[in-house]
Amino acid sequence: MLDRRDFLKGVAILSGISVVGLPNISFEATNSATEDKKGLEKIKKSLQKVFGKSLKDVKVDSKVLLSAPTIAENGLHVPVSLEVDYPVENVKSLHIFVDENPDPHISYLELTELSGKVFFQVPIRMAQSSYVRGIALLKDGTLVGDFKFTKVTVGGCG
Amino acid sequence: MNIPVIVRVLPNKPKKGDVAKLMFLVKHPMDPGTIKNPKTGKLIPANYITTIEIKLNDKPISTIHNGPGVSSNPIFGLDFKAMESGVISFKMTDNHGNVFEHKYNLEVS
Numbered sequence: 594m595l596d597r598r599d600f601l602k603g604v605a606i607l608s609g610i611s612v613v614g615l616p617n618i619s620f621e622a623t624n625s626a627t628e629d630k631k632g633l634e635k636i637k638k639s640l641q642k643v644f645g646k647s648l649k650d651v652k653v654d655s656k657v658l659l660s661a662p663t664i665a666e667n668g669l670h671v672p673v674s675l676e677v678d679y680p681v682e683n684v685k686s687l688h689i690f691v692d693e694n695p696d697p698h699i700s701y702l703e704l705t706e707l708s709g710k711v712f713f714q715v716p717i718r719m720a721q722s723s724y725v726r727g728i729a730l731l732k733d734g735t736l737v738g739d740f741k742f743t744k745v746t747v748g749g750c751g
Numbered sequence: 752m753n754i755p756v757i758v759r760v761l762p763n764k765p766k767k768g769d770v771a772k773l774m775f776l777v778k779h780p781m782d783p784g785t786i787k788n789p790k791t792g793k794l795i796p797a798n799y800i801t802t803i804e805i806k807l808n809d810k811p812i813s814t815i816h817n818g819p820g821v822s823s824n825p826i827f828g829l830d831f832k833a834m835e836s837g838v839i840s841f842k843m844t845d846n847h848g849n850v851f852e853h854k855y856n857l858e859v860s
Contacts, residue, residue, distance in 0.1 A: 669822055670822045674828065696818045696819055699817075699821060700815065700817045700818060701815075702813055702815050702816075703813055703814040703816070707807065707831055709771075709832040710830040712829055713827075713828070713829055714774075714826070714827060715821060715827055716822040718821065749822070
């Protein structure tokens with residue numbers, strides 16, 4: 594028989610699941626929309642064009658820190674910055690991609706020995722809610738990156 | 752023909768050999784070529800800065816390459832090693848091939 598203590602435990606577990614689980618489910622639901630699949634194709638094409646590599650070759654690294662807002666009210670001006678905790682000698686360039694834009698390859702920075710730290714900040718336009726991808730190309734050819742989903746209320750590409 | 756650029760180095764007088772932050776604002780519409788003029792309904796032709804070469808006393812610091820997706824009047828930020836006092840020069844090229852230049856005097860303490 595179910596006594597009071599077991600019942601309370603069950604309620605606690607269930608509520609825990611609903612609190613933790615529901616946002617994840619809704620997030621996945623938005624990501625699996627058809628528009629996002631288009632964005633994935635775009636970013637794959639763009640990566641192939643720029644690096645000659647696929648999205649699977651980009652390693653998500655904790656040393657790469659992309660800061661972009663979770664919700665951007667105006668798509669005309671979304672401040673994005675990318676910081677990489679590698680020595681400058683090992684990094685060749687920093688790239689910023691936005692999946693859903695007409696041209697996903699937004700901007701990139703070529704580094705030299707005179708750039709003391711690996712840091713790049715640029716304000717970008719976003720057409721609609723999309724993944725922002727900050728990718729660093731290392732000298733040995735590997736790609737490391739950090740991805741973030743940014744929601745846009747008003748698009749900024751016409 | 753020139754475009755206004757506002758440059759700021761943080762800290763203002765960096766120590767010799769230290770890493771300082773270079774922030775600069777480029778006053779430019781950066782039209783991507785996909786936005787319509789609300790009055791006439793026609794597309795505004797693309798007009799944006801594609802490359803910015805940054806040099807300290809003719810030694811390259813870094814180069815920025817832009818696509819059409821950079822917002823208007825952008826503020827760029829990057830780090831550099833303040834090795835010596837001198838001139839930081841910005842050479843900007845837009846998608847029509849026009850070249851703009853700007854210079855900033857850097858003092859190192």
